[in-house]
Amino acid sequence: MANLALGMIETKGYVPALAAADAMVKAANVEIVARNEVGGGLVSVVVRGDVGAVKAATEAGAEAASQVGDVTAVHVIPRPHADLGKHFDAAKDAAQ
Amino acid sequence: MSALRDEIRAILRDEIAALRSEITPQRMPEQVHIRTSADLDRFARDLVMRAQSDSGFAAAVASGAQCFELSGAISAPAVTYPQRPVASQSAAPRDKAEEFTKRLVTERDIEGLEQSVKMLRVPKNCRLTPLANDEARRRGIRIERLAT
Numbered sequence: 426m427a428n429l430a431l432g433m434i435e436t437k438g439y440v441p442a443l444a445a446a447d448a449m450v451k452a453a454n455v456e457i458v459a460r461n462e463v464g465g466g467l468v469s470v471v472v473r474g475d476v477g478a479v480k481a482a483t484e485a486g487a488e489a490a491s492q493v494g495d496v497t498a499v500h501v502i503p504r505p506h507a508d509l510g511k512h513f514d515a516a517k518d519a520a521q
Numbered sequence: 522m523s524a525l526r527d528e529i530r531a532i533l534r535d536e537i538a539a540l541r542s543e544i545t546p547q548r549m550p551e552q553v554h555i556r557t558s559a560d561l562d563r564f565a566r567d568l569v570m571r572a573q574s575d576s577g578f579a580a581a582v583a584s585g586a587q588c589f590e591l592s593g594a595i596s597a598p599a600v601t602y603p604q605r606p607v608a609s610q611s612a613a614p615r616d617k618a619e620e621f622t623k624r625l626v627t628e629r630d631i632e633g634l635e636q637s638v639k640m641l642r643v644p645k646n647c648r649l650t651p652l653a654n655d656e657a658r659r660r661g662i663r664i665e666r667l668a669t
Contacts, residue, residue, distance in 0.1 A: 484628055484652045491625040499625075501651040 431458075431502040431516060432479035434486050435469035441494030442468035448489035453478035459515035467497060471515040476503045552592040618642060628652040631662065642667055 432455065436442045439462075446457055455474035462468050472482055479501055487499045502509075502516075509516035555561050572579035581587035618640035621630065626641075626649045634641070641657065642665050643649075649657070649664065657664060 480652050480655075484650045487625055487648070487650045488627050488629075491623075496625050496648055499648050499650050 428504050429473045430476040430479040431505050432472045432474075432483040432486075433469055433498065433500045433502075433515075434483060434490060434496065435463075435467055435498040436490050437466055437468075437495040437497055439468050441490040441496070442470050444493045445486035445490035445496075446470040446472075449482040449486035452485035453482040455479055455482045458517075461515065469498075476501075479503075550588045550590045553589045554592045616640065621647065624648065626650070626653050628656050631656040631660070634660075634662070636660075638662060640665060 432449070434442070434445045434449070436445060442460070446460070449455055449470070449472050450457060453474065455472040455478050457470060458473050459471040460468065461471070470486070472479060472486075474482065483499050483501055487496050490496050505516050553564055555564055568582070572582065578587065616639040617635065617637045619634055619638045620642040622644060624644065624647055626643060626647060628650060631641075631653050639661060640663050645666050645668065647666070
């Protein structure tokens with residue numbers, strides 16, 4: 426399971442993040458690996474899977490979340506480095 | 522078979538020759554030297570005089586067969602002709618720009634743009650999804666973030 430892409434969506438509020446997570450796993454073959462509540466109302470969802478699947482998933486997730494609330498960030502890391510897993514819990518399984 | 526062909530050729534030759542004689546030859550553009558209002562005045566008077574004495578010339582000018590060129594490098598058009606197409610290239614630039622006001626741009630938004638659009642203006646706080654970025658790069662669309 427090495428070198429799976431990571432997709433991240435950060436939203437303002439819990440509900441858009443939930444909507445984004447739902448849309449992501451429904452849109453493509455990805456799995457949710459983390460949900461972070463940073464504070465100040467920002468919630469981020471991280472998914473992993475093949476690059477194409479992750480890109481399609483973040484696309485669908487961002488669109489779904491923007492219907493409900495505000496999207497603050499959308500990003501995809503196609504090939505996360507192995508060291509990422511040492512310090513970021515979200516990247517732990519993806520980058521080993 | 523070849524006799525028939527020769528006959529058709531002969532008929533066509535005659536017809537084309539007849540048509541050619543009907544068509545008046547295209548006149549060469551006439552060089553006109555206009556620098557001052559006096560030159561223009563003289564040119565107009567000369568034009569009217571020639572038109573009165575030569576009806577063929579008057580018809581040629583009216584139909585646009587006879588046109589005039591300014592001698593010397595004067596860029597400003599001193600005399601305009603209705604038959605000549607007005608230069609409209611500058612009015613319709615080939616590369617179009619589009620502007621979005623929403624906060625999130627997806628791949629579908631980029632795909633919905635016309636092919637001629639090469640520039641996209643988005644608000645400063647706008648997010649582009651990774652797929653939208655890829656699509657914009659593939660189509661050579663430049664993304665410009667507005668200052669406000």
